[in-house]
Amino acid sequence: VIYPPHSKLTDKEKTNICYLSFPDSNSGCLGDTQFCFRFRRSPGRKVSLCCFLDQLDRDLPVYLKKDPAYYYGYVYFRQVRDKSLKRGYFQKSLVLISKLPYVHLFRTMLRQIAPEYFEKSEAFLEAVCSDVDRWPPPIPGKILHLPVMGIIMKLRIPTYRDKPGTTPIVQNMHQADAQVSMALPTVHEVDLFRCFCPVFFHIQMLWELVLLGEPLVVMAPSPSESSETVLALVSCISPLKYCSDFRPYFTIHDSEFKEYTTRTQAPPSVILGVTNPFFAKTLQHWPHIIRIGDIKLPGEVPKQVKVKKLKNLKTLDSKPGVYTSYKPYLNKDEEIIKQLQKGVQQKRPTEAQSVILRRYFLELTESFIIPLERYVASLMPLQKCISPWKSPPQLRQFSQDDFMKTLEKAGPQLTSGLKGDWIGLYRHFLKSPNFDGWFRSRQKEMTQKLEALHLEALCNENLVFWSQKHTEVETVDLVLKLKNKLLQADREQLPVKTDTLKKLQTHINDIILALPDDLQDILLKTGTT
Secondary structure: OOOOOOOOOOHHHHHHHHHHOOOOOOOOOOEEEEEEEEEEEOOOOOOOOOOHHHHOOOOOOOHHHOOEEEEEEEEEEEEEEOOOOOEEEEEEEEEEEEOOHHEEEHHHHHHHHHHHHOOOOOOHHHHHHHHOOOOOOOOOOOEEEEEEEEEEEEEEEEEEOOOOOOOOOOOOOOOOHHOOOOOOOOOOOOOOOHHHHHHHHHHHHHHHHHHHOOEEEEEEOOOHHHHHHHHHHHHHHOOOOOOOEOOOOOOOOOOOOOHOOOOOOOOOOEOOOOOOOOHHHOOOOEEEEEEEOOOOOOOOOOOOOOOOOOOHHHOOOOOOOEEEOOOOOOOHHHHHHHHHHHHOOOOOOHHHHHHHHHHHHHHHHHHHHHHHHHHHHHOOHHHHHOOOOOHHHHHOOOOOOHHHHHHHHHOOOOOOOEOHHHHHHOOOOOOOHHHHHEEEEEEEEEEEEEHHHHHHHOOOOOHHHHHHOOHHHHHHHHHHHHHHHHHHHHHHEEEEEEEHHHHHHHHHHHHHOOHHHHHHHHHOOOOOO
């Protein structure tokens, strides 16, 4: 059953969704289980005109921007004994498909509606859909109130302007808020400490592997553990965006199964979460494998677990741990391990442990990325090089050697006490998909900034005076170029003040009015070439 009924999914997408919506039979998930998956949209599909969502996308932090090539599936699965059914079990999944990576929000929502849906029927889904129709647009930075079946979820979607590592608290209900039943502390974060607990001593090495876009597979007993762990790994390099593919839950029926498990080429840059024992054999040639048992919160301090050799991983029954021959570039930070162990001994709440861990990862990532940010900013041409009568200047080329030279005086040692082979880590990172994605987005931002500065330079010129000294042909050419500039500013949402755009429009109108009537008519009707 699909709701709303007019939603269009290709047969391939439906097949993928069906296989991904149920745990593997070996997982033995009795009762209720929640997990999430991510799958590729079918090629050749018309991309719906989501101009509105694209507009909202611009205000999101880079790691929350939607990826047009993928959908997320959020699952609530129930399996209970039922003698009246032929198979002896009631097995059903309710799945919410979205382009948005708001794991915590959709998980909370499914927890509210799925149990009731299993008791009732399709008519209930219709009622849920009409509630969702009343939701305001997902505008970042605003406090949103989302009604769903008699309760109201109150939440805030982060913006790129938020200081990394801070979550503006959505206050719980006051008297005036009597109908608000639930304030969500986050829309997208997972319980980081709980997820990393089984591989507690290797968090720093895992951070390096994710940062470098290395092929990683998480072998777990159930889809809820595999999906949570994959999402935790992807988020550990925040505020950097993880630019490769990741699959929180991946099955042997997946349409990319052959592509990702082939032995004819090196494993791709991807993080897979799997539960089927078959993968222990199929993926044993992968360089880094994380094996986790049931995720339980430790009542005592986790035991030190050595990194294991890959050849020791033969089956899915192998002991939990990290199987790899990777040698980390940075020395181990014993401080964070001690701090979290102390938290376990003092029975510190897991939320507080996650906050400590998230801050640790954030500081590590920022120490790593600040020298790159600083060097890339130096590639921007000086403002005095921007002339209104020439095309905007180009950014200077990124040079690995020049960047490496800056590290001696302005490297990560300014903000991090960690010793180790930082240079080696940077060299490796510069070849990774994460660097490529990060650099492309910085390049785009800086090019747009140059275009915006060029527009401002044009606005500060006396364009009417210029047009009086030039031929009609040159003046018409200038008008068309300026109109194109205005369209570009709107289309690409250039970082230009509204006043600048108004001023430029006034310049255009003044130039046109100074021309002969026949040209005026043509130019006023012409949008752009």
